[in-house]
Amino acid sequence: xxxxxxxxTAAAGAxxxxxxxxxxxxxxxxxxxxEYLSLAWxxxxxxxxxxxxxxxxxxNPSVKVRYVQGSWESVHDQxxxxxxxxxxxxxxxxxxxxxxxxxxxxxxxxLRTLLxxxxxxxxxxxxxxxxxxxxxxYGVPFLHDPRVLIANRKMLExxxxxxxxxxxxxxxxxxEDVAKELTVPGRRYGVAWSMKEPVNQSVNLAMSTGGAxxxxxxxKDVVRLGEADSHVxxxxxxxxxxxxxAARGSLGMAGSDTLPGFFAGRYAVLPLNFSFRQQVxxxxxxxxxxxxxxxxxxxxADGGGQLQGVSPQTLxxxxxxxxxxxxxxxxxxxxRPGHMARLAEGDWLVPTGREALRxxxxxxxxxxxxxxxxxxxxxRASPVxxxxxxPEWKDKVATPALQEYYAGGxxxxxxxxxxxxxxxxxxxRYQR
Amino acid sequence: MITSRSAAARAGQYLALLxxxxxxxxxxxxxxxxAFKSPQELGSVDAAWLPRHPSLDSFSSAFEQQPLAxxxxxxxxxxxxxxxxxxxxxxxxxxxxxRYRSAVSKAATGWILVSQMFPFVLVIIPLFLVLKxxxxxxxxxxxxxxxxxxxxxxxxxxxQGYVRAVPASLEEAAAIDGCxxxxxxxxxxxxxxTPGVVATVMFSFVTAWNExxxxxxLLKSPEKxxxxxxxxxxxxxxxxxxLGPLAAAALMATLPSLLFFALLQRRLVSGIxxxxxxx
Numbered sequence: 001x002x003x004x005x006x007x008x009t010a011a012a013g014a015x016x017x018x019x020x021x022x023x024x025x026x027x028x029x030x031x032x033x034x035e036y037l038s039l040a041w042x043x044x045x046x047x048x049x050x051x052x053x054x055x056x057x058x059x060n061p062s063v064k065v066r067y068v069q070g071s072w073e074s075v076h077d078q079x080x081x082x083x084x085x086x087x088x089x090x091x092x093x094x095x096x097x098x099x100x101x102x103x104x105x106x107x108x109x110x111l112r113t114l115l116x117x118x119x120x121x122x123x124x125x126x127x128x129x130x131x132x133x134x135x136x137x138y139g140v141p142f143l144h145d146p147r148v149l150i151a152n153r154k155m156l157e158x159x160x161x162x163x164x165x166x167x168x169x170x171x172x173x174x175x176e177d178v179a180k181e182l183t184v185p186g187r188r189y190g191v192a193w194s195m196k197e198p199v200n201q202s203v204n205l206a207m208s209t210g211g212a213x214x215x216x217x218x219x220k221d222v223v224r225l226g227e228a229d230s231h232v233x234x235x236x237x238x239x240x241x242x243x244x245x246a247a248r249g250s251l252g253m254a255g256s257d258t259l260p261g262f263f264a265g266r267y268a269v270l271p272l273n274f275s276f277r278q279q280v281x282x283x284x285x286x287x288x289x290x291x292x293x294x295x296x297x298x299x300x301a302d303g304g305g306q307l308q309g310v311s312p313q314t315l316x317x318x319x320x321x322x323x324x325x326x327x328x329x330x331x332x333x334x335x336r337p338g339h340m341a342r343l344a345e346g347d348w349l350v351p352t353g354r355e356a357l358r359x360x361x362x363x364x365x366x367x368x369x370x371x372x373x374x375x376x377x378x379x380r381a382s383p384v385x386x387x388x389x390x391p392e393w394k395d396k397v398a399t400p401a402l403q404e405y406y407a408g409g410x411x412x413x414x415x416x417x418x419x420x421x422x423x424x425x426x427x428x429r430y431q432r
Numbered sequence: 433m434i435t436s437r438s439a440a441a442r443a444g445q446y447l448a449l450l451x452x453x454x455x456x457x458x459x460x461x462x463x464x465x466x467a468f469k470s471p472q473e474l475g476s477v478d479a480a481w482l483p484r485h486p487s488l489d490s491f492s493s494a495f496e497q498q499p500l501a502x503x504x505x506x507x508x509x510x511x512x513x514x515x516x517x518x519x520x521x522x523x524x525x526x527x528x529x530x531r532y533r534s535a536v537s538k539a540a541t542g543w544i545l546v547s548q549m550f551p552f553v554l555v556i557i558p559l560f561l562v563l564k565x566x567x568x569x570x571x572x573x574x575x576x577x578x579x580x581x582x583x584x585x586x587x588x589x590x591x592q593g594y595v596r597a598v599p600a601s602l603e604e605a606a607a608i609d610g611c612x613x614x615x616x617x618x619x620x621x622x623x624x625x626t627p628g629v630v631a632t633v634m635f636s637f638v639t640a641w642n643e644x645x646x647x648x649x650l651l652k653s654p655e656k657x658x659x660x661x662x663x664x665x666x667x668x669x670x671x672x673x674x675l676g677p678l679a680a681a682a683l684m685a686t687l688p689s690l691l692f693f694a695l696l697q698r699r700l701v702s703g704i705x706x707x708x709x710x711x
Contacts, residue, residue, distance in 0.1 A: 071667060072668055077649070263475055276672070
């Protein structure tokens with residue numbers, strides 16, 4: 001059991017909620033600055049966050065905000081303990097995927113009545129869906145980190161394959177052919193799938209072929225692995241184990257681990273998150289040319305087969321804070337089009353706001369920015385969002401099962417038995 | 433024949449020791465090397481043992497991004513205080529538990545063992561609530577208190593062994609010579625416990641220095657956070673990391689404990705008591 005799950009259980013078991021009724025209070029009380037827990041970690045992003053907080057404090061001396069640095073590694077445990085102890089930050093930066101349990105636990109404020117009209121209209125319904133849980137909105141989705149292909153430009157051009165564009169991506173079949181074309185046995189693989197964390201990407205990419213893996217049936221979440229759900233999963237397995245066009249060695253790697261091989265010409269194409277462009281830009285040797293391409297598209301699926309599941313970064317308000325309106329006003333300030341664009345630029349991510357997407361600073365072909373902005377309309381709420389029990393299914397069942405399948409240790413039938421059979425037993429426990 | 437065999441055995445022992453030392457030193461060496469490499473070198477598939485173009489950029493970047501100096505000072509304060517208080521409590525407690533055997537001391541020894549079985553995730557929320565009621569959340573003093581409580585069982589257990597090794601006859605001899613109980617403890621027993629005290633100080637200091645989760649949860653203000661918490665700020669989502677600055681910061685986080693060990697290790701000698709008692 002991961003520490004996160006254990007801590008959740010411990011929190012419930014300790015009878016903490018009963019104790020907390022008496023001592024829960026606003027994090028900063030009614031006076032003092034509001035606390036803003038930020039998970040920005042890249043230098044530029046931290047600078048933008050701090051600059052925006054300073055600007056807010058200058059304009060709003062009566063409702064000051066204090067910047068508190070958190071980290072992605074430990075945010076769940078930190079928040080859970082703080083919520084249970086009634087000391088949670090007023091404004092919380094997190095990821096939509098992490099909001100489910102907190103929203104169900106009553107720790108986050110439902111923002112529906114607090115959201116200003118301007119902000120509501122700025123963000124599309126597809127994006128609001130990512131932070132909507134059981135009918136309530138528990139966060140303002142403001143930054144996306146979709147999957148893209150980062151490719152060696154010279155290898156692509158030399159191979160003579162069609163270079164895809166956001167409006168005309170490769171089909172999955174075409175992608176398989178391109179990977180074959182780019183593979184030089186013994187020297188180079190066409191693609192390197194980094195599968196240290198295989199679950200989110202496997203589920204999110206299933207949307208491009210009309211799949212979802214998580215389906216709603218009779219009011220309950222269930223796992224299914226039909227043809228549409230497993231199309232991309234099977235393709236990756238085929239590339240690694242049959243075509244040998246995908247590197248087996250990269251299956252145990254995180255995204256950044258694949259970069260040295262990419263720079264050395266051992267891998268021609270890397271499926272990575274959009275934000276990895278920053279590392280590519282920083283670490284690429286002089287003269288190395290790379291290009292950002294959209295992920296391949298499925299056939300006969302919604303959205304022209306270009307849909308992709310995402311779990312955006314969000315800004316939420318703690319239920320405990322007595323200054324919800326002020327906290328919401330700060331979030332609205334941070335997500336103003338210009339500010340959202342600055343935050344996106346600092347983190348190398350795609351903004352969710354319509355106007356922010358048109359910001360001139362982001363609309364450039366340099367470092368693949370335009371590719372990310374053009375696929376923004378194809379991003380949908382990841383099927384895993386709002387599914388109770390997903391973290392346990394992911395850690396206990398899906399991660400080992402998918403890793404085994406991709407490495408050729410088990411077949412599709414065994415994978416299905418594990419993901420669906422074992423998975424639904426876990427989900428059922430959360431939906432009694 | 434016997435000589436050559438023992439020489440070969442000795443050579444084998446040294447070889448094993450060398451392998452062990454290399455095994456221990458390699459992570460530190462790699463950290464050192466990484467901290468001085470440029471981002472391009474870090475992204476190279478041909479990882480070099482030494483930086484090709486050593487640079488201090490990662491250090492300056494680490495200092496610019498995070499309040500490293502402040503967090504290092506916080507870590508020093510917390511770890512030193514935790515070590516000092518742990519020893520101050522554990523030494524007399526261990527002495528009493530060894531020298532005055534009773535049902536209470538047996539129960540206390542049992543409780544020490546039992547208390548080691550609780551994982552920290554189990555106690556963190558109740559602990560958080562207790563500290564909150566004493567206004568010790570977001571306070572270095574609160575964290576010191578937690579570390580003292582957390583370290584005490586092991587410190588007591590360790591020190592009991594050292595106290596037991598001090599012959600009671602030494603204390604009896606001092607008493608016959610006219611020493612008071614306090615004087616006996618101060619001039620006879622405590623000097624002989626020095627290696628144990630040093631080992632306990634080291635253990636308590638390093639445990640507090642490296643501890644992450646309590647510090648993460650109990651300290652909210654950036655200006656109060658310790659090194660171990662600050663280090664995670666160089667790590668992003670899905671394992672992405674700012675490797676150069678992370679290595680530079682981690683190296684700086686390692687140095688104080690290395691220095692601390694270097695200063696104290698001379699005192700960590702077990703032979704101090706040899707010849708203390710005749711016959």
